[in-house]
Amino acid sequence: MPWAEQKQEIIKGVEITKMFDPQGKLLFRPPQGRLNLQQILFCRSQGITILMWTVDSLDYNRKMEKNAILERLKNIRFNGGEVVLFHDDNQVMLDILPEFIRWAKSKNLEFAV
Secondary structure (H helix, E strand, O other), rough: OOOHHHHHHHHHHHHHHHOOOOOEEEEOOHHHHHHOOHHHHHHHHOOOOOOOEEEEEOOOOOOOOHHHHHHHHHOOOOOOOOOEEOOOHHHHHHHHHHHHHHHHHHHHOOOOO
């Protein structure tokens, strides 16, 4: 993807996160966790924090049943500060996310943008 398009994607993502937390940090998670120098320098110049995930939900794994994905997440030891990666392009995420949120709240885990 050309740099101009990458830059627009970063700006678009920041604008979306600001809708959820207008006073919060400006955040950017690079697609597939891949960064290049232009992205890093641009984010730094704009005060955008680059955020990487620490727990992969595996919601994209079509060989795993929904309940297996959810149980796997429930068995992870969350100590605070983890970033759980869910993908917005599949039904599995839509199906398990509400239950994961209920479970996390029952364990007094908090969510932040």
